[in-house]
Amino acid sequence: MAEKLSPEQELSRLIPVLDAIGDLPEIEGKLISVDTFYSEVALEAAKHGADIVNDVSGGRLDSDMHKVVAGLKIPYVAMHMRGDPSTMQNSENLTYSDVCVDVARELCVLAGEAELSGLPAWRMIVDPGIGFSKNMEQNLDIVNRLKDIRGEIGKRRLAMSRVPVLLGVSRKRFLGEICSQPNAAQRDAATVACVAAGVFGGANIVRVHNVRDNRDAVRVCEALMRRRK
Template sequence: MGILNLTPDSFSDGGKFQSVEAAISQVRSMISEGADMIDIGAQSTRPMASRISVQQELDRLIPVLEAVVGMPEAEGKMISVDTFYSEVAAEAVSKGAHIVNDVSAGLLDSNMFRVVAGLKVPYIAMHMRGDPSTMQNIENLKYDNVCKQVASELYSRVREAELIGIPAWRMIIDPGIGFSKNCDHNLEVLMGLPNIQAEIGRESLAMSHAPILIGPSRKKFLGEICSRPLERREILLLLLLSLLQFWAEQIL
């Protein structure tokens, strides 16, 4: 998955791809490097980010989305829209997006599950407590058993999504690396992915087979582990991806 941030304040690349031309160039680069999915986000979800309105998000998103959909290089690639607004999700899918990626798993928009059920597209439900402006406060970082609690809280969201009309086979779960978690929590989640899957599987056989999406990106915890600046965290990221691939092969 290649991540395209259309925001001025994202932690990694804020402001770099706000023009359609710059965004298209970045998508072309990501596809040439092997990306099979392009995730486009127009709302910053970095810690302490301020929320923008539906219309502001659409104004940033739609021109770029339409251009990406029309790229010859994007033929056969999956395009996901990273949003917690149901109105943005609906408009993006109408313009060609294939997947809705919701960092709040429906908590920040009570209409999200109902809208996605009607859209009949895959839905990524991510674990987060609070919202980007509050997710890293002391209360939201309290865990007795991070893997067990992430699994339980995620399951409660996907269960509600099922009841409203999103079938289990259309959902992808994301434990939310960097969201409501500190460095130690992130490492526990990465090492405990089989436990998270098993915990969810105890509640739902169908969801025990749900794909798991992991988004370490260039996040802060990578820098804390390797003491590298933002632009030099790719080596550790590649190592993490190799470990995740090994884990996936063991459970298949």
């Protein structure tokens, strides 16, 4: 388990990098996403060029997060996770009646809380949280049933029926378990296969390490889907 950083530690690492990235000519036209569950980090990061806040807790670990992001008027990625990074794989957090229905329901609860804080549904992106409070089989079910998750979200909250779905499978441990590959850096081929399955299943955004290979995979998926119409 990675060391939990304080807001001050996160900012000491983030701000110099954000400032340096902002000065690069290559960054023009590109969006910068900052991964944090601290509202004060989100606020400062936005002042230094962050365009998106990606919160693995969906607002559960900082009660001010939704209000702060609402004030920033930038997109917000709400990820599904039970507990916190130190408890998320406990047996109680891995117990679902139907992982896809339960994930959708819990994401809708987060969305409702965000809306009450002034963060509109149309500024939200949802992430079902691959590898967070899920075992290997549950991760596979989510990738296979992204359309069911979106459908369940839309049924429960009409305003979110077209919410973008972000899928983060890149180099995840469950791929290593399937492929008997303990070295995360050697899981790129498995990642490409899983990303393709996710795109066919309805993922709108994929978060990856190896951009080139996965970009090509997404382009092929899109070309194939266009031929279906």
